[in-house]
Amino acid sequence: MRRLSLLAALVLTASLALTGCGSEPESEGVASGGTSQPEASTGGGDAAAENLSQDEMGVKFAQCLRENGLDVKDPEPGKGVMLKFGPESGMSREKVEQAMEACRKYNPQADSKPNPEQEANGRKFAACMRENGVEKFPDPKPGQRGIQIDKEAGSDPDLEKAQAACQSILAGR
Numbered sequence: 001m002r003r004l005s006l007l008a009a010l011v012l013t014a015s016l017a018l019t020g021c022g023s024e025p026e027s028e029g030v031a032s033g034g035t036s037q038p039e040a041s042t043g044g045g046d047a048a049a050e051n052l053s054q055d056e057m058g059v060k061f062a063q064c065l066r067e068n069g070l071d072v073k074d075p076e077p078g079k080g081v082m083l084k085f086g087p088e089s090g091m092s093r094e095k096v097e098q099a100m101e102a103c104r105k106y107n108p109q110a111d112s113k114p115n116p117e118q119e120a121n122g123r124k125f126a127a128c129m130r131e132n133g134v135e136k137f138p139d140p141k142p143g144q145r146g147i148q149i150d151k152e153a154g155s156d157p158d159l160e161k162a163q164a165a166c167q168s169i170l171a172g173r
Contacts, residue, residue: 055078057106058075059074061106062074062075068103070083070095070099114143114145117172119140119142119143121172122139122146124169125147125166125169125170128165128169129162132165133156133162134153134158135156136153136156137156137162138153
């Protein structure tokens with residue numbers, strides 16, 4: 001089964017960081033960007049972007065993705081950018097990857113690795129998702145920014161309910 005690589009901080013709508021997002025035409029996934037940290041450094045070399053808060057970076061990231069052809073909404077404060085790409089989206093993997101690369105400078109965590117707390121929260125989040133009905137929700141791999149989910153986990157009918165129950169874990173609450 002093909003998997004998605006998620007960019008910026010994973011939070012199905014919460015906050016951890018994600019690093020690369022794209023999907024195969026038959027794959028589906030969900031990702032979000034942003035963390036609960038107050039300031040961001042992009043590593044992308046854009047001085048203006050480096051002075052933005054995580055929420056401001058999320059808005060700039062979403063705007064840039066839209067300017068590059070992806071249909072994404074502005075994030076809610078503190079929750080990161082929600083990205084969902086599947087066969088029904090009509091977006092090819094190449095289009096998604098091109099937009100992600102073009103907008104990399106606004107991705108709050110594009111060039112960094114997760115810290116130990118983020119990795120632990122990612123594992124706790126995955127366990128919580130499974131406990132709340134999404135049995136196929138995977139653990140993040142060590143050093144991985146975000147979580148990879150396949151179509152089966154991404155289309156689980158319990159996903160939204162589990163996400164609501166587990167979301168605060170990624171924010172470290």
